Amino acid sequence: MNNLLNIIAGLGSSFRSKMIRLGAGTRLFFLIIIYSADSFKRIGLTIREIYFTGVLSLVIIVVSAFFVGMVLGLQGYYTLEKYGSSEAIGVLVALALVRELGPVVTALLFAGRAGTAITAEIGLMKATEQLSAMEVMAVSPIARIIAPRFWAGMISMPILATIFSMVGILGGYFIAVLVIGVDEGAFWSQMQANVDFSNDIVDGAIKSIVFGFACTIIALFEGFDAPPTAEGVSRATTRTVVISSLAVLGLDFILTSFMFV
Amino acid sequence: MERTKLDIWVGIFVIIGLAALFGLATKVGNLTSNNIKETYSVYAHFENIGGLKPRAAVKAAGVVVGRVNSIIFDTEAYHAVVSIDVDKRYVFPKDTFANIYTAGLLGEQYIGLEAGGDMTNLAAGDLITQTQDAVVLEKLISQFLYSKASEEEK
Amino acid sequence: MSHQNILGKQYVMEELISINNLSFGYGESTLHKNINMKFSRGKVSAIMGGSGCGKTTILKLIAGQLQPKSGEIVVDGQVVHDQGREGIYNIRRKMGMLFQHGALFTDLNVFDNVAFPMREHTNLPENMIKDLVLLKLNAVGLRGAQKKMPSELSGGMSRRVALARAIALDPDIIMYDEPFAGLDPISMAVICDLIRSLNDALGATSIIVTHDVAETFSFADYIYFLADGEVAAEGSPKQLLASKLPFVRQFIHSEKDGPVPFHVDAPAYGVDLQL
Numbered sequence: 001m002n003n004l005l006n007i008i009a010g011l012g013s014s015f016r017s018k019m020i021r022l023g024a025g026t027r028l029f030f031l032i033i034i035y036s037a038d039s040f041k042r043i044g045l046t047i048r049e050i051y052f053t054g055v056l057s058l059v060i061i062v063v064s065a066f067f068v069g070m071v072l073g074l075q076g077y078y079t080l081e082k083y084g085s086s087e088a089i090g091v092l093v094a095l096a097l098v099r100e101l102g103p104v105v106t107a108l109l110f111a112g113r114a115g116t117a118i119t120a121e122i123g124l125m126k127a128t129e130q131l132s133a134m135e136v137m138a139v140s141p142i143a144r145i146i147a148p149r150f151w152a153g154m155i156s157m158p159i160l161a162t163i164f165s166m167v168g169i170l171g172g173y174f175i176a177v178l179v180i181g182v183d184e185g186a187f188w189s190q191m192q193a194n195v196d197f198s199n200d201i202v203d204g205a206i207k208s209i210v211f212g213f214a215c216t217i218i219a220l221f222e223g224f225d226a227p228p229t230a231e232g233v234s235r236a237t238t239r240t241v242v243i244s245s246l247a248v249l250g251l252d253f254i255l256t257s258f259m260f261v
Numbered sequence: 262m263e264r265t266k267l268d269i270w271v272g273i274f275v276i277i278g279l280a281a282l283f284g285l286a287t288k289v290g291n292l293t294s295n296n297i298k299e300t301y302s303v304y305a306h307f308e309n310i311g312g313l314k315p316r317a318a319v320k321a322a323g324v325v326v327g328r329v330n331s332i333i334f335d336t337e338a339y340h341a342v343v344s345i346d347v348d349k350r351y352v353f354p355k356d357t358f359a360n361i362y363t364a365g366l367l368g369e370q371y372i373g374l375e376a377g378g379d380m381t382n383l384a385a386g387d388l389i390t391q392t393q394d395a396v397v398l399e400k401l402i403s404q405f406l407y408s409k410a411s412e413e414e415k
Numbered sequence: 416m417s418h419q420n421i422l423g424k425q426y427v428m429e430e431l432i433s434i435n436n437l438s439f440g441y442g443e444s445t446l447h448k449n450i451n452m453k454f455s456r457g458k459v460s461a462i463m464g465g466s467g468c469g470k471t472t473i474l475k476l477i478a479g480q481l482q483p484k485s486g487e488i489v490v491d492g493q494v495v496h497d498q499g500r501e502g503i504y505n506i507r508r509k510m511g512m513l514f515q516h517g518a519l520f521t522d523l524n525v526f527d528n529v530a531f532p533m534r535e536h537t538n539l540p541e542n543m544i545k546d547l548v549l550l551k552l553n554a555v556g557l558r559g560a561q562k563k564m565p566s567e568l569s570g571g572m573s574r575r576v577a578l579a580r581a582i583a584l585d586p587d588i589i590m591y592d593e594p595f596a597g598l599d600p601i602s603m604a605v606i607c608d609l610i611r612s613l614n615d616a617l618g619a620t621s622i623i624v625t626h627d628v629a630e631t632f633s634f635a636d637y638i639y640f641l642a643d644g645e646v647a648a649e650g651s652p653k654q655l656l657a658s659k660l661p662f663v664r665q666f667i668h669s670e671k672d673g674p675v676p677f678h679v680d681a682p683a684y685g686v687d688l689q690l
Contacts, residue, residue: 058274135478139532
C-alpha cells in the first residue's frame with residue numbers, strides 16, 4: 001500500500017516540477033519579448049546568430065533532404081506502380097514533403113544540431129559565470145545573448161524547412177525521372193495540379209514557424225536553466241533534444257488536425 | 262569571425278531560402294496556373310452531387326475554366342444548388358450541360374461543362390438547366406444486380 | 416557630512432557601502448544572520464572565512480543579483496533591493512567585479528573583452544576606445560596579449576585581463592571574488608600589487624573575498640571574518656594579529672583543529688564500527 005502511495009506521490013511531484021519548468025519557460029519567453037529591441041537595433045547580433053544556427057545547418061539539411069526525397073521517390077514508385085498510378089509519384093513526393101516531412105524532419109534535425117549548440121553554449125556561459133559578469137556590468141544577458149538567438153532561430157527554421165522541401169522534391173525528381181524513367185512532364189504537371197499553394201505550401205510554412213518557436217525556446221530555456229556544472233550542461237543538452245522532438249511531433253499532430261482535416 | 266563574412270553568408274542563406282520558396286510556389290504549387298482573376302457566377306441544380314466539394318475544378322473539354330464556389334441545399338425544392346465561378350474569358354451558350362465527373366477511377370469529383378448550340382450565352386446569375394448527377398456507386402451496383410437478376414429470369 | 420534618503424534615514428558618506436542587519440538564505444536555509452559591515456571610501460577591505468560561509472554571496476547581494484531576506488544594503492546612499500531597473504543599472508555602472516576564474520567572454524578576444532563595457536555603456540568613438548583599452552591593458556601588463564583569445568591565456572593572465580575589464584569604466588567600487596585562488600606565487604604577487612595600486616590610483620573602494628591570509632594581511636586596510644553566518648571578528652590586520660579570539664587564531668595560524676572542528680558531526684566511532 002505504501003509503495004502505491006509513493007508511486008502516486010512521485011507522479012504528482014514529477015508533474016508539479018514539469019509545470020514549474022513550463023511556467024519558467026513561459027516567463028523566459030515574455031522576458032525575451034520585452035528585451036528584444038536590441039536584437040533589431042543592433043542587427044549584427046542577430047545576424048551572427050543566424051549564421052551559427054541557420055547557415056551552419058545548411059549542410060545537414062540539404063544532404064538529408066536529398067536522401068529523404070530519393071527514398072520517397074523510390075518507395076513511392078514501387079507502391080504506386082502496383083495500382084498503375086506511377087505517374088502520381090510527383091504528387092506523392094511533393095505533398096509528403098511540403099505538408100509533413102519538410103517542417104517535421106527539419107525541426108528534428110534543427111533541434112539536434114542548432115538546439116544542442118545553443119543549449120551547450122548558454123549552459124557553458126552560465127557555468128563559467130560569463131552571464132553573471134554581464135549582469136554585474138549592467139548589460140542584460142537576456143537582451144544581449146538570449147534574445148538574438150531566439151530571433152535567429154525563428155528566422156532560420158522556416159528558411160531551412162523551405163530549402164528542405166525544395167531539395168527533397170529535387171531528390172525525388174532525380175530518382176523518379178532521371179533514374180527510374182517516369183515521364184518528366186507528368187511528374188511536374190500532376191504535382192502542380194494537386195499541390196495547392198495556400199493550403200499546402202503556406203500551411204507547411206506555418207508549421208515550420210511554430211516548430212522553430214518551440215525548438216528555439218526549449219533550447220534557450222534548457223541552457224539558461226542548466227545547473228552550472230559540466231554534468232548539468234550535458235544533461236541539459238540531452239533534454240533539449242528529447243523535449244524538442246516530443247514537442248515537434250505533438251504540435252505536428254495538433255496542427256495537422258487543424259489544417260488538413 | 263569578421264562582420265562582412267558573416268553578413269555575406271547570412272545573405273546567401275536568405276537568398277537560397279527565397280529561391281526555394283519561389284521554386285515551390287511556381288514549379289510545385291498551382292500559383293501560376295491558377296490565375297483565374299475575373300469571374301462571373303452561374304448556378305446549377307443537382308439531385309445528387311456525390312462527392313463534389315467547394316473549390317473543385319470546373320472543366321470544359323478538359324481545361325479548367327472555373328471553380329465551384331459554394332454548395333447549398335434548397336429546402337423547398339429538395340435539391341442541391343451549386344454556385345460556379347467561371348472565368349470571364351470563357352462564355353457558354355444557355356443550353357450547356359453541367360455534369361459531375363470523377364477524375365480517374367476513384368478520384369476527386371469535378372464539374373464538366375459541355376457546350377450546347379444555343380445562340381444566346383449564359384450571363385452572370387443564370388441557371389444551367391441541363392445537369393447530370395454524380396454517379397453513385399451503390400445505385401450502379403443495385404442496377405447491375407437488378408439487370409442481372411432479370412436476365413436470369415429470361 | 417550627511418545625506419537624507421527617501422526613507423528619512425541619515426547616511427554618513429564616508430561609507431560608500433554599508434550592510435545593515437542583513438540576513439539571507441537560499442530557500443528555507445539561512446546563510447547570513449544579522450550581518451553588519453561598512454566599507455569606507457578609498458579603502459581596501461577583505462571578507463574572509465571558511466569555505467561555504469557565504470562570502471561570495473555578500474558580493475552578489477551588494478551587486479543586487481540576490482535579494483536579502485531582511486535588512487538592507489546601501490550603496491552610495493541608495494538601498495540596493497529597492498531599486499528598479501534604472502536604479503540597479505546606475506548602481507552597477509559604478510561597480511567592477513572580478514570573478515573567480517576571470518569569466519572572460521570566450522567568443523571575444525582580449526581587446527574586445529576589455530572594450531565590451533565601453534562599447535555597451537558609452538558612445539565613445541572607436542579610436543578613443545582603442546586608446547582606453549590599451550591604457551587598461553598596460554596597467555595590468557598585458558598590452559602585448561590584446562589579440563589573443565581567452566582560451567589561449569593562462570589562469571593568471573586571464574584574471575589580469577578580467578581585472579582590466581573590471582576597471583574599464585573607472586568604477587568607484589571594485590569587487591574581487593577569490594582573486595588568489597589557484598595562482599602561482601609570482602602571479603599572486605602581481606595581483607596583490609595590482610589590487611593595491613589600482614585602488615589607490617582610481618580612488619576606489621575595493622572589497623576582496625578570499626581565504627588567503629598572508630597576501631591579504633599584507634595590503635588590506637580592514638578585514639571582516641565570517642563564521643556561522645555572522646561577523647565573528649573584524650579589524651585592521653594589526654588588530655587581528657594581536658587578537659585572542661580562538662576562531663581568529665585558528666584561521667590566522669592555520670591550525671588544524673579549534674573552534675572549526677576537524678571532525679564533521681558523526682556518531683561515536685564505536686557505534687559506526689558496530690563494536
